Amino acid sequence: xxxxxxxxxxxxxxxxxxxxxxxxxxxxxxxxxxxxxxxxxxxxxxxxxxxxxxxxxxxxxxxxxxxxxxxxxxxxxxxxxxxxxxxxxxxxxxxxxxxxxxxxxxxxxxxxxxxxxxxxxxxxxxxxxxxxxxxxxxxxxxxxxxxxxxxxxxxxxxxxxxxxxxxxxxxxxxxxxxxxxxxxxxxxxxxxxxxxxxxxxxxxxxxxxxxxxxxxxxxxxxxxxxxxxxxxxxxxxxxxxxxxxxxxxxxxxxxxxxxxxxxxxxxxxxxxxxxxxxxxxxxxxxxxxxxxxxxxxxxxxxxxxxxxxxxxxxxxxxxxxxxxxxxxxxxxxxxxxxxxxxxxxxxxxxxxxxxxxxxxxxxxxxxxxxxxxxxxxxxxxxxxxxxxxxxxxxxxxxxxxxxxxxxxxxxxxxxxxxxxxxxxxxxxxxxxxxxxxxxxxxxxxxxxxxxxxxxxxxxxxxxxxxxxxxxxxxxxxxxxxxxxxxxxxxxxxxxxxxxxxxxxxxxxxxxxxxxxxxxxxxxxxxxxxxxxxxxxxxxxxxxxxxxxxxxxxxxxxxxxxxxxxxxxxxxxxxxxxxxxxxxxxxxxxxxxxxxxxxxxxxxxxxxxxxxxxxxxxxxxxxxxxxxxxxxxxxxxxxxxxxxxxxxxxxxxxxxxxxxxxxxxxxxxxxxxxxxxxxxxxxxxxxxxxxxxxxxxxxxxxxxxxxxxxxxxxxxxxxxxxxxxxxxxxxxx
Ligand code: BGC
Numbered sequence: 001x002x003x004x005x006x007x008x009x010x011x012x013x014x015x016x017x018x019x020x021x022x023x024x025x026x027x028x029x030x031x032x033x034x035x036x037x038x039x040x041x042x043x044x045x046x047x048x049x050x051x052x053x054x055x056x057x058x059x060x061x062x063x064x065x066x067x068x069x070x071x072x073x074x075x076x077x078x079x080x081x082x083x084x085x086x087x088x089x090x091x092x093x094x095x096x097x098x099x100x101x102x103x104x105x106x107x108x109x110x111x112x113x114x115x116x117x118x119x120x121x122x123x124x125x126x127x128x129x130x131x132x133x134x135x136x137x138x139x140x141x142x143x144x145x146x147x148x149x150x151x152x153x154x155x156x157x158x159x160x161x162x163x164x165x166x167x168x169x170x171x172x173x174x175x176x177x178x179x180x181x182x183x184x185x186x187x188x189x190x191x192x193x194x195x196x197x198x199x200x201x202x203x204x205x206x207x208x209x210x211x212x213x214x215x216x217x218x219x220x221x222x223x224x225x226x227x228x229x230x231x232x233x234x235x236x237x238x239x240x241x242x243x244x245x246x247x248x249x250x251x252x253x254x255x256x257x258x259x260x261x262x263x264x265x266x267x268x269x270x271x272x273x274x275x276x277x278x279x280x281x282x283x284x285x286x287x288x289x290x291x292x293x294x295x296x297x298x299x300x301x302x303x304x305x306x307x308x309x310x311x312x313x314x315x316x317x318x319x320x321x322x323x324x325x326x327x328x329x330x331x332x333x334x335x336x337x338x339x340x341x342x343x344x345x346x347x348x349x350x351x352x353x354x355x356x357x358x359x360x361x362x363x364x365x366x367x368x369x370x371x372x373x374x375x376x377x378x379x380x381x382x383x384x385x386x387x388x389x390x391x392x393x394x395x396x397x398x399x400x401x402x403x404x405x406x407x408x409x410x411x412x413x414x415x416x417x418x419x420x421x422x423x424x425x426x427x428x429x430x431x432x433x434x435x436x437x438x439x440x441x442x443x444x445x446x447x448x449x450x451x452x453x454x455x456x457x458x459x460x461x462x463x464x465x466x467x468x469x470x471x472x473x474x475x476x477x478x479x480x481x482x483x484x485x486x487x488x489x490x491x492x493x494x495x496x497x498x499x500x501x502x503x504x505x506x507x508x509x510x511x512x513x514x515x516x517x518x519x520x521x522x523x524x525x526x527x528x529x530x531x532x533x534x535x536x537x538x539x540x541x542x543x544x545x546x547x548x549x550x551x552x553x554x555x556x557x558x559x560x561x562x563x564x565x566x567x568x569x570x571x572x573x574x575x576x577x578x579x580x581x582x583x584x585x586x587x588x589x590x591x592x593x594x595x596x597x598x599x600x601x602x603x604x605x606x607x608x609x610x611x612x613x614x615x616x617x618x619x620x621x622x623x624x625x626x627x628x629x630x631x632x633x634x635x636x637x638x639x640x641x642x643x644x645x646x647x648x649x650x651x652x653x654x655x656x657x658x659x660x661x662x663x664x665x666x667x668x669x670x671x672x673x674x675x676x677x678x679x680x681x682x683x684x685x686x687x688x689x690x691x692x693x694x695x696x697x698x699x700x701x702x703x704x705x706x707x708x709x710x711x712x713x714x715x716x717x718x719x720x721x722x723x724x725x726x727x728x729x730x731x732x
Contacts, residue, residue, distance in 0.1 A: 003085070010088055010366045018196035018355030018362075029357075030348045036100060037073075039337065042344040043326045044074035048107070048283065048317045051090065056080045057489055058286040058318065073098045074323050076315065076347055077105040079153075082424060087148040088364050095360045103360035105351055107151040107204070110423045111170055112136075113545060114143035115372035116381050117418045117425035119388040120523060121156065123542030125172035126564035126614070127387035128651050128675050130185035136384050137189020139377050140423075141201040146371035147424070148364040150354055151202040153250060155186035157237035158207055160568060161578040164217025166491025169419060169523035169543075171212060172237075173567030174580040174611060177670045179237035187244035195247070195354045198363055202354060205241040207252030207285060208261060208272065209234050214254060217577065219492045223254040228663065228698045230256065233582075239276060247280040247350055251313065253288050260295045262288040263304075268312030281314040281346035290319035301325060309335055314343035373429060378546060385544040385551035390564035391615040392528070392538040397515045399558025399617055399646075402474035403445040407434060408452040408466045408509070409502065411479035411521045419523055419543030420488025429546050433479050433519065436549025440557070448473050453501045455483045466505060467512070475515045477556065478506060478535075484543055487523025496574055497527045510534040519552060525570040528608055540564070558617060561648030563675070565614040565718065569607040576603060581611035581719035582666040612653050612670070612718030618644030618680065622652070627713055627726040633691040634728055636715050640686055642678035649677040652715060654688050655722075659710035662700035668719050671695075688715075695730065706730055 001009075021029075034042065050056055052063050056079065069075050070093045081087050087106055094104045112118045118136045127133070144152055156170040157179060172182045183205065192200040210230060214221040225234075238249065249272060251262040261267055262284045272278045289308045290301060298304045305321035306329055316322045329335040355362055365371075391398070411417070415430040437445055452466035470476045480502045486493070497503070498520070507530070509516060518535040520526070521543060531538060539562070544551055554560040571579045586598040590605050599605055625638040636654055654672040658665040671690040678684060690713065695706045707730075714725035 006085060006088060007366060010085070010364065013361045013364060014359070015198055016359060018358045020194070020196050021353070026349050026352055029352050030345050033100070033102070033348060034341065034345060037344070039330060039340065040327055041073040041100065042340050043322055044072065045076040045102070045344045045347045046315055046322045046340070047075050047320060048077040048079055048315055049075055050080050050318065051078055051086055054080065056286065061318065067093065069323070070094050071097050073100065073102065075104065077107060079107045079317065081106055081108070082147070084148045084364050084366065084368050088361060091360050091364065102348070103351060103356040105150040105354070105356060106148055107153060108144065108149045109154070109421055110140055110144040110149065110152040110201070111154050111156065111421035112419070113381070113425050114140055114147065114423045115425055116143060116377040117422060117430065117545030118381050118384050119542055119544045120169040120419035122169045122171060122173060122523070122568060123388040123544065124384055125178065125182060125567040126390050127384065128178070128565050128673060129387055130181045132384055132387060133182055134185040134189040135380060137186050138192065139380060141190045141192065142199050143372050143377070144423070145199060145201045145363050146365065147368045149201060150356070150362070151204055151248060152190060153204045153206060154190070155183060155203065155205060155241065156207065157183050157205050157241060158212035159234050159237070160212040161580040162213070162217040163496050163525040163568070163571065164492055164494060164574070164577060165212070165214055166219065166487045166493065166523065167489055168525070168568060169487045170421060174569065175567060175582065175670055176233050176236040178567055180240035183237040183240040184244045187241050187246045191245060191247070193245070202247040202350070203241070204248035204250050204283065205238055205246045206250035208238060208249050208282070209252060209267060210256050210261070211252035211254050217492050219490050220253045223256060227702065231702070232698050235271070242276050242278050248283055249278065249280065250283050250285055251288055253285055253291065255295060260288070260292045260297060262313055263292045263297060263307040263311045265311040273312055279346070281343070281350060282312060283315040284308070284313055284317045284319070286317050287319045289313065289316050289321055302329065305329060306335055309339050309343070314346050372424070381545055382547035382551055385547045386554060386560045388542060388544060388564055389551065389555055389562050390540040390566055391562040392540050392609055393532060393535065394537045394615055394617070397475065397517060397536040398556065400475060400517070400556050403441065404474045405446070406448045406450070406466070406469040406473035406476045407437070407479065408450050408469060408476065408505070409479040410451060410453065410455050411481060411519070412449060412451070416484050417521065417543050417548040418545055419484050420491070425545065431547060431549035433549045433552050436551070436553035439550060440553040453505050456499050456501055458501050458505070463505065467508065470509050470512055470514055473514070475517065476509055477517045477519060478509070479519045479521065480506070481521035481526070482523055484523070494574070496524065498531060503530045506531065506534050517556070525568055527573055528570060529573065532608065558646060561617045561646045562614065563616060563649035563651065565612050565651045566609055567611065569611050570609040572603050572606070572608045576600070576607065579607045581668055582670070584664045585667050606720065610718055610720045612716070613720070614651070614718070616648045616650065617646040618642050618648045620650040620678070622715070622723050625715055625724045627728070629728050633689060633694070634713050635687055635689045636713065637685065637687045638715060639683055640676055640678065641683040642680055645680050647677070647679045649675050651675050652686065652688065653718065654690055655714045655716055655719065656690065656695060657712040657714065658695070658697065659712065661697060661707050661709065663697070665697055668714070670719070692730065
């Protein structure tokens with residue numbers, strides 16, 4: 001068929017409503033279909049590949065056989081397609097030119113925006129606003145489903161404690177409580193409780209599990225953690241995602257207890273499928289099944305197929321051990337056909353549930369771009385951007401009063417502010433900081449712009465020009481940090497400082513005695529000691545997506561009062577990593593008056609900016625604080641007042657600390673918070689409840705229980721700034 005004919009056919013694609021089926025109806029359909037399938041065809045459903053053999057995030061492979069494989073029913077799904085005509089062609093091949101006409105499904109990495117670009121995920125997490133993230137996820141779902149995508153490889157639910165790891169920008173940070181809230185928000189936003197809808201997309205929670213703890217922050221590295229740490233910290237977000245009905249879970253590249261996740265029966269069967277009653281399907285990460293050979297737990301691809309199938313892996317991404325070897329393994333009696341039936345059944349159920357058997361061309365439109373980047377979506381992107389920004393320092397300089405500013409740095413005029421995993425977003429749809437200020441004030445602002453330095457290099461003349469711009473201005477605004485691709489997959493860094501040439505310029509500008517506002521662009525927490533010493537204010541702008549410049553202009557001039565709070569600590573220095581708020585105590589906790597204590601001799605123990613931290617342009621006071629306890633748990637009540645001149649939101653947080661338990665527990669565990677918006681001068685009565693069951697922890701018998709005993713309950717501004725605490729007891 002030529003292109004014109006395909007276009008004509010695509011124009012006829014309908015949006016017929018897809019019936020919602022009961023579990024029983026779905027099972028019956030799948031049972032009937034599977035009774036007609038050969039073993040080989042069932043195995044074919046377990047394979048996901050790329051269209052043209054492109055190397056997406058790993059090795060490329062020979063795709064010359066793809067057409068034949070589709071025709072033989074040997075491909076179940078594709079990843080990484082961005083062209084609807086390609087999707088249409090492949091689907092047509094599967095539906096019209098195979099024995100049973102089973103449709104393919106199409107998956108993609110749509111992580112923090114399809115065409116509308118939201119801030120990266122760690123940035124969004126700093127909003128402490130799951131409702132907002134759910135709304136953003138609905139937009140992501142709408143735009144990606146209308147691009148013919150059935151599943152997004154998101155949310156990424158890895159707990160992260162090491163900013164050297166480039167992928168921290170995909171996560172929501174270091175806390176399992178926050179992780180659970182966001183897991184639900186993403187899944188509900190993507191799936192909208194209705195996968196037959198043309199506006200929703202299926203979620204795939206990843207990476208199961210422990211990937212956030214790669215040793216030394218080095219990508220794809222070894223992980224070693226106790227089962228208690230796994231269950232207590234790393235598992236809860238996945239539990240929340242599964243409870244919310246997440247359709248798929250992706251394994252991780254790392255080992256757990258020396259067995260790669262992708263071939264780890266304890267993880268995939270004992271914990272996920274059996275323990276959590278997960279009824280969706282498990283997909284490997286990109287070639288992570290064949291990588292178990294490099295992990296040295298399989299000698300060849302045949303053993304890969306056997307081990308992964310036995311472990312519970314349903315769908316293989318890119319590696320082809322299943323389609324090459326499972327049939328033989330079953331015929332030799334080495335693998336039970338029941339396992340293949342179970343995996344195939346899970347994939348077919350998914351396809352039927354989302355309506356691919358009713359309409360295999362669901363949302364495969366020619367005019368898909370018409371659904372992208374609407375004004376409403378841009379407005380939401382701006383709201384999310386505003387809420388993601390964290391004010392790290394402000395010595396009486398922000399919001400800016402003067403309109404005569406020097407704007408300096410590689411990110412001042414840059415539109416490369418999407419960050420990694422940008423989906424289909426485009427740089428040209430992004431607003432630079434410079435343009436954001438111009439949009440806001442037109443000619444009412446004097447911006448003395450200079451590049452100053454590039455990310456890593458400098459030119460004497462341009463450097464001097466920056467110094468001159470600063471001299472002519474009332475205040476210096478620096479737009480510096482990481483280039484957007486410096487974080488993301490395969491972007492580990494052993495040094496997490498702002499590149500040295502940028503720091504040199506900062507220090508030289510400091511000598512001029514002007515006020516300095518440092519606007520930090522980054523995918524990860526950085527070592528900010530030099531920035532902190534040499535700036536009057538620091539705005540953590542992360543990478544904010546389409547509306548970056550407009551949002552930052554509002555923040556710089558006080559039209560929006562920053563309310564973001566960190567969900568990942570900023571270490572004091574790289575040597576302190578991992579540093580996270582919910583750590584255990586030591587037997588010799590820090591005491592400045594005692595020598596033999598747990599400390600560094602050259603730096604503080606605490607991070608530079610801790611979990612929960614973030615400043616505001618206004619001041620909030622807390623009064624009439626009361627703690628009360630009943631059968632159901634503990635309630636903290638208080639009055640919060642906005643004492644300053646700016647409207648704004650504060651985020652009071654409640655932490656607990658178990659004083660004696662059968663195992664050592666963290667010094668702080670976040671158990672509740674509220675984001676409270678107050679007009680200048682306004683007061684509100686707030687109540688935050690922590691249920692008794694939320695005091696539970698995996699005890700010495702590896703059971704999640706609330707043990708009797710003493711607990712501290714703390715009302716706090718952040719994990720290090722406790723306003724008031726009280727002791728409570730649970731007794732039998
Ligand atoms: C990443 C996954 C991603 C997959 C497909 C892998 O390298 O770890 O997060 O979904 O590639 O692009």
